[in-house]
Amino acid sequence: PMTGATPRRVALVTTAGDRGGAEVVMETLAARLGAHGVDVRMAAPDGSANLARWQRAGWTVCPMPQMARLSHVAHGARVVSSMAERLRDARIDLVHTHGVSAQIHAGLAARRIGRPVVYHVHDLFNSHWSADGCLHRAALRVPTARTIAISASVAASRRSRSPLFRWTRAGNRDQPATQIRAIPNTSDFFPFFFFFNNSASIGSA
Numbered sequence: 001p002m003t004g005a006t007p008r009r010v011a012l013v014t015t016a017g018d019r020g021g022a023e024v025v026m027e028t029l030a031a032r033l034g035a036h037g038v039d040v041r042m043a044a045p046d047g048s049a050n051l052a053r054w055q056r057a058g059w060t061v062c063p064m065p066q067m068a069r070l071s072h073v074a075h076g077a078r079v080v081s082s083m084a085e086r087l088r089d090a091r092i093d094l095v096h097t098h099g100v101s102a103q104i105h106a107g108l109a110a111r112r113i114g115r116p117v118v119y120h121v122h123d124l125f126n127s128h129w130s131a132d133g134c135l136h137r138a139a140l141r142v143p144t145a146r147t148i149a150i151s152a153s154v155a156a157s158r159r160s161r162s163p164l165f166r167w168t169r170a171g172n173r174d175q176p177a178t179q180i181r182a183i184p185n186t187s188d189f190f191p192f193f194f195f196f197n198n199s200a201s202i203g204s205a
Helices: 021-035 049-056 073-089 100-112 131-141 152-161 191-196 199-204
Strands: 009-013 039-045 061-064 094-098 117-121 146-149 167-170 173-176
Touching (some): 009 100, 021 039, 021 094, 094 100, 100 131
Parallel strands (some): 117 146
Antiparallel strands (some): 167 173
């Protein structure tokens, strides 16, 4: 059971405009977490198909700013600032990011307002020094309290292929990569519970 110190309002964040696998996971999590008393906010770009569908379905939404290409650094900084303001105004206790772009932007926004982050990794790690590979590495450098992989193979790709993932940042402490949790079937568990029950992690983020 949850305690009074447990975060009660959680933002599930995507930067995708259209529904994909990550958004299906978000919907499954939202339904199950909501059934257990968690106040879930579905966060997606304002005006997107995702946000409109969730509103029609009766979810409480948290509109995020429109995204541009991740290479547009100045715009990205404005997006982070706007996200931080919106997450603060929504009184979010915990930010759960889904995907690389969401982790880079919403993860940094959460850090700015002092909220813990759970990073849900959906993609195999790109080990090349391409644009995508650099973005994967950048996402791994954003501080998290916990990292969840969608499958064992995704978790293994980060542990074995990325030297940056030997250690992930957890607040002001280093967290070993063995803390990555591979959770292949979202409907069978509550990943937040693993995080909620560790009050030290909540306090350090």
